[in-house]
Amino acid sequence: MSLAPFFAEGSSSVIEVLKRTDPWILCFSLLTVVATIWMGFWSARKSKTASDFFVAGRAVSVGWNASAISGEYLSAASFMGVAGMVMKNGYDALWYPVCYACGYLFLLLFIAGPLRRFGAYTIPDFAEGRYDSTLFRKIAVVFVLFIGFFYTMPQMKGAGTTLAYIFPGLPYWAGVVLVGAIITLNVALGGMKGITLVQAFQYWAKMFAICVPIFVLMSVYGGYHQHLAANRTSVDAPALMETDHSVEGREVLRKELPPQAPRDQPWISPFGSLTTKAAAKAGLTPKEQRPYSLLYTYSLIIALVCGTAGLPHILVRFYTNPDGVAAKRTTMWVMILIGVFYLFPPVFGVIGRNWLPDLYAASGAKGTDKIVLELPRILNEKYGPWGSVLSGITCAGAFAAFMSTFSGLLVSMTGALAHDVYGRMLRPDATSEARLKAFKVAAVLVGTVAVLLGTCVEGLDINFMVGQAFAIAAASYFPLLFLSSWWRGMTMTGAAAGMLTGGLLALGGITLTSVSDLAHLQGLDTFWRHHPMVRIFSEQPAIWAVPLAIAVMVVVSRLTSSRIPSDVRMKMLVLHAPEKLGLKQEYIQEHHSGH
Amino acid sequence: MSAPPGEEMHSEAFLHRLMREQLRLSVACAATFCIALLGLPLLNYFFPQFMAKRVFGFTLSWFILGVLFFPFVWIIAFVFIRRSLALEQKEIQRAQGPQ
Numbered sequence: 001m002s003l004a005p006f007f008a009e010g011s012s013s014v015i016e017v018l019k020r021t022d023p024w025i026l027c028f029s030l031l032t033v034v035a036t037i038w039m040g041f042w043s044a045r046k047s048k049t050a051s052d053f054f055v056a057g058r059a060v061s062v063g064w065n066a067s068a069i070s071g072e073y074l075s076a077a078s079f080m081g082v083a084g085m086v087m088k089n090g091y092d093a094l095w096y097p098v099c100y101a102c103g104y105l106f107l108l109l110f111i112a113g114p115l116r117r118f119g120a121y122t123i124p125d126f127a128e129g130r131y132d133s134t135l136f137r138k139i140a141v142v143f144v145l146f147i148g149f150f151y152t153m154p155q156m157k158g159a160g161t162t163l164a165y166i167f168p169g170l171p172y173w174a175g176v177v178l179v180g181a182i183i184t185l186n187v188a189l190g191g192m193k194g195i196t197l198v199q200a201f202q203y204w205a206k207m208f209a210i211c212v213p214i215f216v217l218m219s220v221y222g223g224y225h226q227h228l229a230a231n232r233t234s235v236d237a238p239a240l241m242e243t244d245h246s247v248e249g250r251e252v253l254r255k256e257l258p259p260q261a262p263r264d265q266p267w268i269s270p271f272g273s274l275t276t277k278a279a280a281k282a283g284l285t286p287k288e289q290r291p292y293s294l295l296y297t298y299s300l301i302i303a304l305v306c307g308t309a310g311l312p313h314i315l316v317r318f319y320t321n322p323d324g325v326a327a328k329r330t331t332m333w334v335m336i337l338i339g340v341f342y343l344f345p346p347v348f349g350v351i352g353r354n355w356l357p358d359l360y361a362a363s364g365a366k367g368t369d370k371i372v373l374e375l376p377r378i379l380n381e382k383y384g385p386w387g388s389v390l391s392g393i394t395c396a397g398a399f400a401a402f403m404s405t406f407s408g409l410l411v412s413m414t415g416a417l418a419h420d421v422y423g424r425m426l427r428p429d430a431t432s433e434a435r436l437k438a439f440k441v442a443a444v445l446v447g448t449v450a451v452l453l454g455t456c457v458e459g460l461d462i463n464f465m466v467g468q469a470f471a472i473a474a475a476s477y478f479p480l481l482f483l484s485s486w487w488r489g490m491t492m493t494g495a496a497a498g499m500l501t502g503g504l505l506a507l508g509g510i511t512l513t514s515v516s517d518l519a520h521l522q523g524l525d526t527f528w529r530h531h532p533m534v535r536i537f538s539e540q541p542a543i544w545a546v547p548l549a550i551a552v553m554v555v556v557s558r559l560t561s562s563r564i565p566s567d568v569r570m571k572m573l574v575l576h577a578p579e580k581l582g583l584k585q586e587y588i589q590e591h592h593s594g595h
Numbered sequence: 596m597s598a599p600p601g602e603e604m605h606s607e608a609f610l611h612r613l614m615r616e617q618l619r620l621s622v623a624c625a626a627t628f629c630i631a632l633l634g635l636p637l638l639n640y641f642f643p644q645f646m647a648k649r650v651f652g653f654t655l656s657w658f659i660l661g662v663l664f665f666p667f668v669w670i671i672a673f674v675f676i677r678r679s680l681a682l683e684q685k686e687i688q689r690a691q692g693p694q
């Protein structure tokens with residue numbers, strides 16, 4: 001991959017692009033990139049090995065660790081995607097930020113405690129430890145890669161969109177290639193490990209970059225509530241007069257909506273354009289669309305809540321606390337930190353609808369996904385370059401978001417590929433030098449595939465794609481983790497069968513709808529029009545895939561009940577008994593003497 | 596850790612009670628959360644006029660989902676963490692009790 005075709009047009013086009021670049025925005029973005037890479041290398045030097053990261057990290061304080069977990073969690077979808085989707089789809093898109101934050105509760109209630117006590121750092125570790133099966137480990141690794149690629153695509157779209165905004169005229173794919181190449185190189189060279197300090201810094205950078213511009217914008221152009229109040233519905237007019245005196249007489253200004261924008265009523269009300277799309281295409285009346293829309297909403301909620309609870313890369317950080325009490329306190333702070341963060345992105349979407357409605361008319365990298373980046377610039381009309389400065393700050397936040405998530409994913413996927421696929425399956429006898437080389441090759445391989453996939457998805461919303469990755473995790477990892485922690489009767493065969501059935505069917509449905517949306521396949525479009533229900537079930541599979549995976553796990557486990565691990569009682573005890581009782585050590589000793 | 600964990604800990608009854616109590620707490624918290632999470636779409640569906648009423652300029656539905664939901668979840672998490680820590684303490688005492 002290279003930039004040659006773009007730059008081959010002559011250096012004049014490069015100069016043209018640079019001329020149209022806003023220096024403030026460029027300056028802040030460059031600063032973030034350099035700071036992130038420098039911090040990555042600086043802290044990578046300080047902690048050399050993976051065990052350093054896990055063991056030494058246990059001294060990390062609650063505040064730092066909570067910031068680090070939150071920093072790792074907030075990706076391009078949270079930073080840019082949520083705002084873009086709220087602007088585009090209104091109320092329905094609000095489910096995303098709420099469920100991203102609330103899904104964490106499910107993780108806390110059912111999964112975090114047992115997994116921490118069990119001492120499994122990753123899902124493949126857990127799969128192997130719980131069922132004493134290396135085969136199952138391999139299956140779990142394959143899913144790490146599947147879900148990982150789905151999760152890298154929106155990060156790449158974030159990168160392409162941001163670069164296309166910073167350098168007007170730069171094609172979308174060039175931004176994806178450039179950012180993808182920089183991060184891949186960085187990971188291959190050993191920077192960007194999941195270091196607490198860097199991740200914690202990233203959280204505060206993102207928080208600063210999202211809330212400072214929004215407070216300035218609100219003080220100049222009117223508050224969140226005023227901008228929402230400007231969107232009138234049919235039941236509004238009398239209610240406004242009676243109850244809401246604060247808004248009366250202080251109407252905010254808004255620009256005229258282009259024809260592509262949804263009208264006020266469907267935008268601000270539940271069951272709007274996002275959830276009724278399939279039924280609307282089928283030509284159903286608004287009344288007939290409503291049940292479909294409710295179904296879509298429920299499926300989306302299940303995907304997001306269960307998907308968060310099944311997201312593997314977050315679990316690791318529960319081990320960087322000294323004990324279970326600190327781990328729980330950390331989780332409380334994480335919920336507060338990400339909850340506060342998620343209050344802000346929808347505000348960008350709401351103000352964006354009133355002040356930058358032109359984005360509705362554009363698509364891809366020029367569409368609503370860039371609202372967070374572009375909105376602060378409206379201040380330039382009144383206060384000179386200050387709008388650009390704030391826009392530079394949000395660009396910096398966007399960089400922090402997709403760079404941290406993409407490098408985190410790249411590290412874990414490369415690790416899975418180099419450590420599990422190469423080191424355990426292909427060449428178990430490889431030397432450590434060969435393994436290190438394999439890590440670098442794997443990083444480049446994974447990075448290249450991620451970049452290639454990223455260039456294909458310009459037409460899809462960032463946030464929507466992340467929702468899809470969550471749906472696959474919800475149908476595969478969530479049932480696995482939930483049942484393995486709470487049900488003794490589960491066997492390896494049952495777990496694997498359920499995970500594969502739920503995960504692969506969800507993956508298939510989602511791929512089908514995404515490909516048909518991107519490529520506009522005539523035959524499929526006609527099919528969807530005739531069968532809106534099938535379309536909803538393929539686009540949002542969680543509502544059937546999660547129960548299906550659980551059912552398959554239960555049925556197959558019952559059929560193979562002779563193969564329940566013999567020491568299942570001890571395993572359950574380790575999963576549930578308080579850490580202070582020291583069962584984990586006892587279990588390890590028994591386990592090792594048994595071999 | 597003062598006393599070595601006793602025989603009690605490895606008994607079937609101990610594990611059974613341990614898991615049941617933990618699960619009961621988790622399910623109770625999850626149920627409170629799910630009633631709100633799954634109930635809101637139903638309210639939107641059956642009482643659209645009521646949910647479209649304005650509260651400080653927000654629609655009622657927007658205000659609940661976009662603002663109130665976060666503190667609501669914090670409260671559940673806070674209660675769960677406190678109770679589960681108390682539960683762990685109780686379990687430790689039970690396991691080490693006789694000594």
